[in-house]
Amino acid sequence: MAVLQHFLPTLLLVALSLPIKAQFSLMGSAKNMPDGCIQLTPAEPYSEGLAYYNTLLDLKYDFEIGFDIYFGARDENGADGIAFVIQNDPRGNQAYGTWGECLGYGTWDRSRPGGTYIAPSIAVEFDTYQNPGQNDPDMDHVVYLEQGSNFHTIYFNNNDPAYNLEDNRLHDFRFRWEANEQKLTILLDGYTVYTGVKDLANDIFEGTTLVRWGFTASTGRKYNLQYFCLRQLVFNPSSDNTPLIYHSE
Template sequence: MNRYIILCFLALGSQTALAQFELLGTADYMPSGCILLTPNERYAEGIAYSTSKLDLNEYFEIEFDIYLGDKDDLGADGITFVIHDDPREFQAFGTYGEGIGYGRFNSNFVSGNFIAPSVAVEFDTYQNEFQNDPFSDHIAFLVNGSSYHTEYWNNENQQFNLEDDRMHNFRFSWNPETYEIIVRLDNTIVYQGNQNLIEDIFNGNTEVIWGFTSSTGNKYNLQYFCFRRIAYQPPSKLNDEGFGQ
């Protein structure tokens, strides 16, 4: 209990940490106010969920800076941003290694640990053939605890690398009127889709949990995220016309 109080104090004292998180596995608060997901160690799994749920009836854009480590060839596995309504609520977790703490080893078998119902954006730093991963690091939109994807974004670059010892800006927006989801990495749109999350994924529920999952395997990296802001208003008309963004 004492540790919890101290961590909350640290978080509240930081200008960057404006959200409280439930922490699982190796996840922990960092002195900077960012949230450690995995240390630079083998076979780690860390998950952090905001204690405040999202309301999918409302427009939102949520922004983070993410860090995927500094080892390219020897690094793994990545992180996911997840929105879920799993019955385990703030204790939900998926498989380590190629599951990135979100998914499962084989999309054809609904067994093992995975998070569902859910959607997620994976930032994947290690190639796994069962998940249809390309050679390069990549970003993919995932559904209902399956790490397998048929499409991905890697800037059409087979050398694309996120384990570059740099922070990367990540934004996710949801529009309940148009059902549009937009994901940006470093101001580039890396996923854009239309899906009625409320009806198609969450069976009518609009109050959902959000957070990050992460893992390592035999290869590993330090991985963490920093919450920046959440906005509940869509971009202004000015921005829709191409100004200001």
């Protein structure tokens, strides 16, 4: 809860009685785990799994989502990673991207025909395998992405040339949106991965404030068990429209 202490003091925490598995729509290799977490990919090659929360977010309100992510224990032979996605793709909770290096979010190359990607959207990519076609560095890294493209020129690796997410540990991830300031902040294990000011509704989501969120992940020839565990969704409700989106353990 330390990252919340300097957030808005008016934030309220309200728990839903529904179990976590009832709150997500699952596709591909995604499935519920006995401990309440959701597997995105098994430790098998050429897998793709997606999980979308069943209630929309409203960008008119502040929120912060907190969850643990597991990227596997296979380092040299592990791949490919997980993406946290916020989208209003016309396919809704059936929206998916390309497997392998695109993590189930983007496509190989949006300038060429073929393939599929999720858009309109933003995403946080947790990349555990180097793919030169996406301009990846040679270490694991985290990237802010938009509109179904995995190509990037800026990334977070905590200034560590041996940065490794496939360490058989859960990693604490937080995504924060401050509506009045139009500010988004992304944190991983207590470090700020990305912060920026953007009119998401108009610049990304074509004028709407209602968006869907969830996770995509994939493997290729190399692979890892990959899953997430939702820990909290904190929001600042309005007297005229209280968002119905919160789960906490």
